[in-house]
Amino acid sequence: MIRFITRRLAQALPTVLLIFALSFFLLKLAPGDMAAVMAGESGGGSAEYVQNLREQYGLERPMILQLFSYLKNVATLNLGYSYRQNMPVFDLIMSRLGPTALLMLTSFAVSILAGVALGIAAARNVNRPVDRVISVISTLGYATPLFWVGLMLILLFSITFRQLPTSGMENVAAFNEGFARVKDIAWHLVLPVVSLSLFYTAVYTRLMRASLLEQSKMNYVVTAEAKGLAPRKVMYGHVLRNALLPILTMAGVQIGSMLGGSIIIESVFGWPGMGLLAYEALFARDLNLLMGILIVSSVMVILINIAVDVLYAVVDPRIQLN
Amino acid sequence: MLSTLSLRIDRMEEPLLDVQNLAITLPSDADRRHAVSDLNFTLRRGETLCVIGESGSGKSLTGRAILQLLPKPHVRLSQGRILFEGTDLVQLGEAGMRKIRGNSISMIFQEPMTALNPVLSIGRQIDEVLIAHTSLSRTERGRRMREILAETNLVDPDRILRSYPHQLSGGQRQRAMIAMALILEPKLIIADEPTTALDVTTQAQILRLMKQIQERHRAGLLFITHDFGVVAEIADRVIVMERGRAVESGPAKEVLHAPSHPYTKSLMAAVPSLTPRIRDGQTALEPTTLLAVDSLSKAYLLPGGRSIKAVDNVSLRLGVGETLGIVGESGSGKSSLARLLLRLSEPDEGSIRLDDVDLLALNRSQLRDKRHLFQVVFQDPYGSLNPRWNVGRIIGEGLRLRKEPERKVQEKSEAIIELVGLDRRALSRFPHEFSGGQRQRIAIARALIMDPKLLIADEAVSALDVSIQAQILKLLDNIKRRLNLSMIFITHDLRVAANICDTVMVMQSGRVVEAGPVEIIFRAPQQEYTQNLFAAVPGRLETD
Numbered sequence: 001m002i003r004f005i006t007r008r009l010a011q012a013l014p015t016v017l018l019i020f021a022l023s024f025f026l027l028k029l030a031p032g033d034m035a036a037v038m039a040g041e042s043g044g045g046s047a048e049y050v051q052n053l054r055e056q057y058g059l060e061r062p063m064i065l066q067l068f069s070y071l072k073n074v075a076t077l078n079l080g081y082s083y084r085q086n087m088p089v090f091d092l093i094m095s096r097l098g099p100t101a102l103l104m105l106t107s108f109a110v111s112i113l114a115g116v117a118l119g120i121a122a123a124r125n126v127n128r129p130v131d132r133v134i135s136v137i138s139t140l141g142y143a144t145p146l147f148w149v150g151l152m153l154i155l156l157f158s159i160t161f162r163q164l165p166t167s168g169m170e171n172v173a174a175f176n177e178g179f180a181r182v183k184d185i186a187w188h189l190v191l192p193v194v195s196l197s198l199f200y201t202a203v204y205t206r207l208m209r210a211s212l213l214e215q216s217k218m219n220y221v222v223t224a225e226a227k228g229l230a231p232r233k234v235m236y237g238h239v240l241r242n243a244l245l246p247i248l249t250m251a252g253v254q255i256g257s258m259l260g261g262s263i264i265i266e267s268v269f270g271w272p273g274m275g276l277l278a279y280e281a282l283f284a285r286d287l288n289l290l291m292g293i294l295i296v297s298s299v300m301v302i303l304i305n306i307a308v309d310v311l312y313a314v315v316d317p318r319i320q321l322n
Numbered sequence: 323m324l325s326t327l328s329l330r331i332d333r334m335e336e337p338l339l340d341v342q343n344l345a346i347t348l349p350s351d352a353d354r355r356h357a358v359s360d361l362n363f364t365l366r367r368g369e370t371l372c373v374i375g376e377s378g379s380g381k382s383l384t385g386r387a388i389l390q391l392l393p394k395p396h397v398r399l400s401q402g403r404i405l406f407e408g409t410d411l412v413q414l415g416e417a418g419m420r421k422i423r424g425n426s427i428s429m430i431f432q433e434p435m436t437a438l439n440p441v442l443s444i445g446r447q448i449d450e451v452l453i454a455h456t457s458l459s460r461t462e463r464g465r466r467m468r469e470i471l472a473e474t475n476l477v478d479p480d481r482i483l484r485s486y487p488h489q490l491s492g493g494q495r496q497r498a499m500i501a502m503a504l505i506l507e508p509k510l511i512i513a514d515e516p517t518t519a520l521d522v523t524t525q526a527q528i529l530r531l532m533k534q535i536q537e538r539h540r541a542g543l544l545f546i547t548h549d550f551g552v553v554a555e556i557a558d559r560v561i562v563m564e565r566g567r568a569v570e571s572g573p574a575k576e577v578l579h580a581p582s583h584p585y586t587k588s589l590m591a592a593v594p595s596l597t598p599r600i601r602d603g604q605t606a607l608e609p610t611t612l613l614a615v616d617s618l619s620k621a622y623l624l625p626g627g628r629s630i631k632a633v634d635n636v637s638l639r640l641g642v643g644e645t646l647g648i649v650g651e652s653g654s655g656k657s658s659l660a661r662l663l664l665r666l667s668e669p670d671e672g673s674i675r676l677d678d679v680d681l682l683a684l685n686r687s688q689l690r691d692k693r694h695l696f697q698v699v700f701q702d703p704y705g706s707l708n709p710r711w712n713v714g715r716i717i718g719e720g721l722r723l724r725k726e727p728e729r730k731v732q733e734k735s736e737a738i739i740e741l742v743g744l745d746r747r748a749l750s751r752f753p754h755e756f757s758g759g760q761r762q763r764i765a766i767a768r769a770l771i772m773d774p775k776l777l778i779a780d781e782a783v784s785a786l787d788v789s790i791q792a793q794i795l796k797l798l799d800n801i802k803r804r805l806n807l808s809m810i811f812i813t814h815d816l817r818v819a820a821n822i823c824d825t826v827m828v829m830q831s832g833r834v835v836e837a838g839p840v841e842i843i844f845r846a847p848q849q850e851y852t853q854n855l856f857a858a859v860p861g862r863l864e865t866d
Contacts, residue, residue: 222391225389227423227454
């Protein structure tokens, strides 16, 4: 297991470098560089002033050299400085990583649990009313855009019913501590998590239903029934574990797209995470910050994928890690 | 005095299982209304009853009906009584059936790889039976499991219990399956083709084991099979089923030696004999060599750095118009050899000369020009044809790739489809509209349209019913003669090899054990391995 993880980490290194290089060049392609932005921020400056800034920050050097010095800095966890936010990029990202991780992991868990549960309910009642209702709901969840769901939920639960907070991660003014703070954050989490996980829940529900139906046709199910096991035991002891394998595969792939989805959700709900930060950085042309966020996100996605592979081997003994 | 004695015997011999007027209904879109109709039979304690029939005869559904495990919701038991020790299982209800399943009636299935759950250990899967039906403690259950595994002759029971299905061989898996079925000493064992997926030597061992255990526990055994050889080995009584009806039944000896129903007779006649048939028109002249293979070797790397020699220093000669049979058990390297001959994988060493062309020296485009000379027919007629293409497209693909004019492709496709015994209208239909035997005809047509000189048939009749198998073997033999084709026939079935081959090569772990004319190898095998292989063939009749 340890050997597998170290090998996968080593294999991930070229991937990460490639992502760095690609996003670096991509951002350099965008019109207007950092010097132009800084000049603009300080209320405009002469062409010489901008030129000076360029030389000062080494923006005149060949791109490839700029990339190398950037990579050298990244290797020492120095992601540069955000002139817009007046903070080192690394510190800035670290302060936002927690909220994003909280939002993403909660949504991830909710969508898998809800998807699996709904999938089971649909498969056990196949072609009966329960199955049809679940199917309609999941199609809706599938087809509705994330931001629209977010806005509608705010409208309904925060504005009309005045039950749930509209934005933010906690009520800072209340100075909650200990359990009260946990409760406050959980309360703030409800709407963003529901909006973000709705789509994924729909995907997993459909996948789980199909996978369960496929597995229930397998020969080992008849064997289990022939042993005299009750239907519940057959379902939870035999079919479920086999049916979960495709869900796990799908989840590993989708964790990246969920990170993308969290940008939208964070902007809608004013959630103080990396997504919101990326959104701000984009509009402020804070390229250092944007690069930093890209790097941290890609590393996160790669790490989670390795974790999913390990989990896969735990669930399916036929997969050998080495 | 005499009458009271016979009365007492009658009472003692009250049937364990008594099936009366059984009818099983199929869904409305099936090709017939009843999978099984008007079926009656009894089974006594300690008795083995074989239900024999071809695919679609309803034999497997009969087995599942006894346990009330028919595929839900479309296949239903629509009529009849199934009395087990006097209780009607049809009326018993789910809860009552659950107490019986795995406990007093248990079932052994055909394919132990798919019949076992791939993600649970063998120990856990056997343990479930004990947990469901007994209140034994954990240590007690462990002891029982090790005992029963030892009884099925599995060495190192502790390792087996920890293993997952994929870590065991086919024979070990089936022994574990049998252990699972027998652990509570059921009174009735239903075995649905339990040895069909196994090699002959393993099959012989498993049959012996089942017989022993059944006699020891005096259980009734309902044995479902398609193989008359197996019936001869194991049955006390036989029921022959055709399209859901019992056409003949009686003591095994009588049915096997003097079948009365024409269907039984035709089925038995279709079983190829182990005695090589005498070939007419055989010339003493040595035919010109078409294929010359010298010292061919191929090793595969196993996970963990070890390597296995799949094909080890194999040489062979095949003359024009000759058929060479390659026989051996699974893992003997037969199919690896076929892949090398087809140049689907590259050998490590050796040479292959076809029609005096060194195949291994050809580059990719040269090889493409020569590919039509050697064609292949695979085992699985379901997996080897593209389900989304119509037959015309499947058969014509090879010619179209060679940019033959469309009219010629059409003409040739029509000629070839009639050659393999199908109507030309078949060209516009799709593979799923055909039966297994018809699909194998399509696969043969697809190979023949390329005008090959060599046809490699890799277990091409193994997935077919005996009567269909006999037809396909006859077809291949006819075509071979008409086109003066050379054939390599890979099979695990010695009866099939005896039926169609001129020469035979016996393989074991990648090596050639012995090779020679079929009459000589089959009459007087020299090597111990070959002798064991022959001894394991089930149901060798005097005529063999």
